[in-house]
Amino acid sequence: MLSATEAAPEVLARANPYQPHMAKIVRIQRLVENHELFTIRFLEDEMVRTFRHLPGQFVMLSIPGVGEAPISISSSSTRPEVLELCVRKTGRVTNALFRLRPNELVGVRGPYGNGFPVREIAGHDLLIAAGGLGMAPLRSLLWYALDNREKFGELILMYGSRTPADMLFGEELVSLVDRADLKCLLTVDSDPTGVWNNRIGVLPKLFDYVKLEPARTYAAVCGPPVVYRYVLERLLDLGFSKDRILMSLERRMKCGVGKCGHCSVGYKYTCMQGPIFNYWDAINLPEMI
Amino acid sequence: MKILKLPKDKLDYFASVVQSFGEVHAPVEQDGKFAFKRLARWSEARLDYDRTILPPKKYFLPPRETLFQFKPGAGYIPFAGDMEKKIVLFGVHACDVYALNILDMVFGGKYPDPYYLERRKNIAIIGVECVPDAQCFCRSMRADFVDHGFDLFFHDIGGYYLTMVGTALGDDMVLATRPLFEDVGAGDIDEYKRRSGEKRKKFQIEVEIRDLPEIFEMEYASAIWNELGEKCLSCGSCSAVCPTCYCFDVADDVQLGTRAGGRTRTWDSCLFATHALVAGGENFRKSRSSRVKFRFYHKQRGFVAEYGRPSCVGCGRCISACPVKIDVIKVLDTLREMQHVVSH
Numbered sequence: 001m002l003s004a005t006e007a008a009p010e011v012l013a014r015a016n017p018y019q020p021h022m023a024k025i026v027r028i029q030r031l032v033e034n035h036e037l038f039t040i041r042f043l044e045d046e047m048v049r050t051f052r053h054l055p056g057q058f059v060m061l062s063i064p065g066v067g068e069a070p071i072s073i074s075s076s077s078t079r080p081e082v083l084e085l086c087v088r089k090t091g092r093v094t095n096a097l098f099r100l101r102p103n104e105l106v107g108v109r110g111p112y113g114n115g116f117p118v119r120e121i122a123g124h125d126l127l128i129a130a131g132g133l134g135m136a137p138l139r140s141l142l143w144y145a146l147d148n149r150e151k152f153g154e155l156i157l158m159y160g161s162r163t164p165a166d167m168l169f170g171e172e173l174v175s176l177v178d179r180a181d182l183k184c185l186l187t188v189d190s191d192p193t194g195v196w197n198n199r200i201g202v203l204p205k206l207f208d209y210v211k212l213e214p215a216r217t218y219a220a221v222c223g224p225p226v227v228y229r230y231v232l233e234r235l236l237d238l239g240f241s242k243d244r245i246l247m248s249l250e251r252r253m254k255c256g257v258g259k260c261g262h263c264s265v266g267y268k269y270t271c272m273q274g275p276i277f278n279y280w281d282a283i284n285l286p287e288m289i
Numbered sequence: 290m291k292i293l294k295l296p297k298d299k300l301d302y303f304a305s306v307v308q309s310f311g312e313v314h315a316p317v318e319q320d321g322k323f324a325f326k327r328l329a330r331w332s333e334a335r336l337d338y339d340r341t342i343l344p345p346k347k348y349f350l351p352p353r354e355t356l357f358q359f360k361p362g363a364g365y366i367p368f369a370g371d372m373e374k375k376i377v378l379f380g381v382h383a384c385d386v387y388a389l390n391i392l393d394m395v396f397g398g399k400y401p402d403p404y405y406l407e408r409r410k411n412i413a414i415i416g417v418e419c420v421p422d423a424q425c426f427c428r429s430m431r432a433d434f435v436d437h438g439f440d441l442f443f444h445d446i447g448g449y450y451l452t453m454v455g456t457a458l459g460d461d462m463v464l465a466t467r468p469l470f471e472d473v474g475a476g477d478i479d480e481y482k483r484r485s486g487e488k489r490k491k492f493q494i495e496v497e498i499r500d501l502p503e504i505f506e507m508e509y510a511s512a513i514w515n516e517l518g519e520k521c522l523s524c525g526s527c528s529a530v531c532p533t534c535y536c537f538d539v540a541d542d543v544q545l546g547t548r549a550g551g552r553t554r555t556w557d558s559c560l561f562a563t564h565a566l567v568a569g570g571e572n573f574r575k576s577r578s579s580r581v582k583f584r585f586y587h588k589q590r591g592f593v594a595e596y597g598r599p600s601c602v603g604c605g606r607c608i609s610a611c612p613v614k615i616d617v618i619k620v621l622d623t624l625r626e627m628q629h630v631v632s633h
Contacts, residue, residue, distance in 0.1 A: 009369050009372070009373060009407060011403045011406075011407055012367035012368075012369060012403050012404070012407075013367055015401065015403060016367055016403055017400040017401070017402065018356055018357070018402075018539075018552075019357075019365065019367065020357075020364065020365045021364075022364040062365065062541075063541075064359040064360075064361070064364070064365070064541065064548070064550075065359070065541050065543040065548060065550055066541055067539070067540055067541045068539060068541075068552075069568065088569075090568045090569040091567075091568025091569065092568070093568070094568060105364070107364060107365055250567055250571075251565065251567060251573065252563075252564070252565055252566055252567045252573075254537065254538055254539045254554075254557075255537075255539065257399070257400035257402075258395075258398060258399070258400065259395060259396060259400070259402060259535065259537070260536060260537050260538070260539070260554075260557070261535065261536030261537070261557070261559060261564075261587075262536065262557075262564060262565065264559075264583075264587060264591065265573070266586075266591060267586075267587070267590060267591030267592075267593075267594035267595060268591075268594075268595075269595075272399070
């Protein structure tokens with residue numbers, strides 16, 4: 001019988017899906033209130049070299065002594081070496097994360113989940129529609145598409161927030177407005193600053209500025225419930241097929257690898273068959289949205 | 290499959306030899322009920338038991354288990370605990386072996402769980418046939434027989450145990466006691482078939498599972514879920530005693546006064562209020578009725594979609610464990626039989 005101090009069997013070291021890999025926080029940027037962008041880099045060179053993810057996938061982030069939580073990856077694997085995690089300060093793990101400073105360590109394992117079906121989307125137009133904090137899980141898709149621009153047809157970003165100050169990645173997105181290969185439509189509900197030089201109005205109004213071809217377009221949507229309500233309505237009116245409207249779900253997760261049972265919705269695991277679901281799944285799986 | 294027979298009066302001797310393959314655990318009587326336990330002596334073993342309080346899953350997915358130890362600067366170090374201990378589980382019923390085969394699918398797959406799978410490798414299983422009682426519906430759940438998942442399986446054919454040899458390890462056990470085992474004759478096979486037919490007639494419960502997933506879809510909004518939600522105490526007893534419930538929680542515990550500690554996983558239940566609670570306070574299954582419904586739905590509908598069969602083996606444990614007498618048979622019967630009277 002093994003005592004507690006003896007080395008773990010080789011199998012636990014070799015193939016352990018629960019093994020967090022330590023990573024260093026290299027940069028922390030405040031985005032909006034309670035939202036920070038953590039740039040992290042694995043300590044092991046092997047992990048830096050081999051970790052690749054699809055847009056829409058997530059990692060399990062550990063803070064020793066506090067616990068583990070699923071966090072979606074906001075950067076794109078087309079820009080490897082580091083991972084960027086846009087984190088909302090909301091639970092035990094994220095509150096602890098916000099107390100950490102650059103050079104401190106966190107544990108990371110993954111990537112998990114299906115991610116956006118980029119191979120399926122390739123060759124089609126892509127509409128990314130985000131409201132408020134919904135930009136966080138869609139940013140990886142945006143940069144993946146921009147960095148693989150030749151693989152996609154028309155690329156359209158519609159992003160709306162309450163005010164310019166509430167815009168996630170605001171500066172970065174504003175800098176994309178002049179790109180010729182992206183239709184970047186940004187809007188705010190109101191502009192208390194008086195210096196906002198993009199559009200003012202609610203997100204669904206942006207549909208007036210763009211001609212979409214539903215037959216050859218995928219739409220990735222994320223935002224608060226009101227965004228889903230109005231954006232989905234517009235997309236369906238335009239004739240989008242329900243399985244070409246994609247959305248990212250959030251659920252409680254303890255393992256990320258289809259075992260612990262927590263993220264189950266209806267008969268699917270958010271961590272395995274999700275977190276990216278299409279609208280057809282969403283209306284067919286109970287408790288989905 | 291290699292099949293032999295063991296004279297019943299040689300069982301004690303066989304058991305004494307099997308000890309050399311690992312610590313022998315078997316059902317032992319405990320205040321009128323039965324529990325799998327380490328045997329102090331073979332005579333404690335009660336192979337005539339009905340069902341154990343907890344299923345054998347406690348050996349493979351312990352109620353509480355440390356996965357990692359952590360300390361500052363060292364990250365998370367895998368923790369093996371006693372997962373390499375050799376154990377022989379003696380006297381496992383077919384439904385419970387079947388349940389382990391179901392857990393194998395969950396803990397295998399794309400991301401194999403080495404903690405579970407190592408234990409599965411190190412714990413030998415000797416199955417024994419049983420006699421169905423008033424709560425057994427393993428036959429309806431197609432789990433009254435198993436063709437794999439055990440090392441040896443004993444079928445009672447009167448003076449002998451007809452012995453199915455399932456693995457190389459099982460064969461080693463037989464070879465270690467080879468003179469005890471005899472070859473099977475045509476009469477033994479006939480006797481097995483006769484008894485198998487007799488056993489079939491003893492089932493008092495029959496549940497038709499074929500279109501249950503469809504009925505679950507149709508009755509998703511049924512009032513029955515609210516009624517069950519009113520009764521259910523969210524105690525999670527049904528999950529604890531269920532041989533196929535595998536939900537677990539994971540938490541980091543810090544040793545007092547240090548920054549070192551362990552990451553442990555513990556049994557969880559979808560009946561607990563926090564099961565679908567996410568950071569920020571959103572709870573996707575806030576009401577008790579939605580949680581009761583989820584448990585039934587996942588077992589009889591969700592698992593079928595994912596793994597091709599219900600994650601219920603008909604062992605009947607949840608029926609006796611429920612403090613408010615929610616009875617899976619009655620729930621399934623009601624769902625199938627209730628008629629909707631349409632008023633005009």
